[in-house]
Amino acid sequence: MDIKYLILVINPGSTSTKIALFSNEQCIASENLSHSVEEIKKFKSIYEQKEMRTEVIMEWLRKENVSIESLSAVVGRGGLLRPMPGGTYKVTERMLEDLKIGYQGQHASNLGGIIAYTISKKTNIPAFIVDPVAVDEIEDVARISGLPDILRRSLVHALNIKAVTRRVCTQLNKDFNKSSFVVAHIGGGISISPVKDGRIIDMNNANEEGPFSPERVGGIPVGDLVKLCYSGKYTYDELRKKMIGQGGLTAYLGTNDGREINRRIDEGDKRAEFILNAMAYQIAKEIGAMSVELKGQIDAIILTGGMAHNKKLTSFIEEMVKFIAPVTVVPGEDEMLALAQGALRALKSEEIPKVYEEEVFIND
Numbered sequence: 001m002d003i004k005y006l007i008l009v010i011n012p013g014s015t016s017t018k019i020a021l022f023s024n025e026q027c028i029a030s031e032n033l034s035h036s037v038e039e040i041k042k043f044k045s046i047y048e049q050k051e052m053r054t055e056v057i058m059e060w061l062r063k064e065n066v067s068i069e070s071l072s073a074v075v076g077r078g079g080l081l082r083p084m085p086g087g088t089y090k091v092t093e094r095m096l097e098d099l100k101i102g103y104q105g106q107h108a109s110n111l112g113g114i115i116a117y118t119i120s121k122k123t124n125i126p127a128f129i130v131d132p133v134a135v136d137e138i139e140d141v142a143r144i145s146g147l148p149d150i151l152r153r154s155l156v157h158a159l160n161i162k163a164v165t166r167r168v169c170t171q172l173n174k175d176f177n178k179s180s181f182v183v184a185h186i187g188g189g190i191s192i193s194p195v196k197d198g199r200i201i202d203m204n205n206a207n208e209e210g211p212f213s214p215e216r217v218g219g220i221p222v223g224d225l226v227k228l229c230y231s232g233k234y235t236y237d238e239l240r241k242k243m244i245g246q247g248g249l250t251a252y253l254g255t256n257d258g259r260e261i262n263r264r265i266d267e268g269d270k271r272a273e274f275i276l277n278a279m280a281y282q283i284a285k286e287i288g289a290m291s292v293e294l295k296g297q298i299d300a301i302i303l304t305g306g307m308a309h310n311k312k313l314t315s316f317i318e319e320m321v322k323f324i325a326p327v328t329v330v331p332g333e334d335e336m337l338a339l340a341q342g343a344l345r346a347l348k349s350e351e352i353p354k355v356y357e358e359e360v361f362i363n364d
Helices: 037-041 047-063 093-101 110-120 158-172 222-229 236-243 248-253 258-266 270-293 311-321 335-347
Strands: 006-012 016-023 026-034 073-077 088-090 127-130 180-186 190-196 300-305 327-331
Touching: 006 047, 006 110, 006 335, 016 047, 016 335, 026 047, 026 335, 047 110, 073 110, 073 335, 088 335, 093 110, 110 127, 127 335, 158 180, 158 190, 158 300, 158 327, 158 335, 180 270, 190 270, 248 258, 248 270, 258 270, 258 311, 270 311, 300 311, 311 327
Parallel strands: 006 073, 073 127, 180 300, 300 327
Antiparallel strands: 006 016, 016 026, 088 127, 180 190
16 A cells, blocks of 8 residues: 655745645645745845744645644755755755855755754654755766866756656656756756766756856857956946846847747747747757767757747757757646655655765765
8 A cells, every 4th residue: 555645845936935735746735925025135144034934834734734743754945055966865954054054155945955854843754855956966077167267066957857857767668767868957047968877967057058048148258258247337246137137038038938939929020039049049059069978879858947838949949959869848847746756755765865964075
């Protein structure tokens, strides 16, 4: 008889906290709890939001008539931790320290493990995180940037990339740990990775490299960027926002909404079509580059993320890369299910949860 595990999933964003209850892999309740900008501004740091966000989650559980004693585990979105292999991790005191200080940066996702641990301690159940953005499994040769002062860092949409790869493996009757894919996560940022034997062995840092995206510039001519940095036109913060948040489709078309861009194209807007094609071209080019690391031995190319709902975009990409391998489109990014599945694998002993300690850190 299959044991039913009740798992609380927590995914904090900058002005919201997504929460869900899963009975094994079935979502039985969910909510997106909004936090006003005024409320968030009261706190001097992301960590100081812990109690406020924990209390609204507890209030939601009471509203849903769910006692914390009935929970089997709590799982949170992993944050900007030290470079580490992928997998499901127990939340430990060492991890909490690095989430609190924001080891690789301050982001609301750092609260995922912190809140999960806080709630889990009330009833002494396990707290987990799964495949955080800090996952680092890239080959050493992929770390070389061309300038000794700078090492390429692995920051990647690991949670969705690994989750959809597992899903496609099931569909193709492939072993996740013995297969090869190129996965393109296409959202506000774009991560493209070769996934070999369950490991993300290379990637483009979506904030700094690869294709331009709906709101990021991707890899741009470095010489011209240096000139812009010293032009006196922008402060550091202004230029950073121009590159991340105001770049890509937003810069060219004034919107990051694929539906709006499709509407313009359907109404005959040739510039909108040209710019969308240019993004597709850059994505396809990066997919081709990442296929080299797999020596062309690829089970499938997977297109995923929010922008994979855009059939015009995915059709443009597929036309350019289908000669490499079959293309599978898995639109969206079901992060809540992916987090629940990671915790479930640990609860069922299908995966041994890792411990966040010195022996798992990579190039730290």
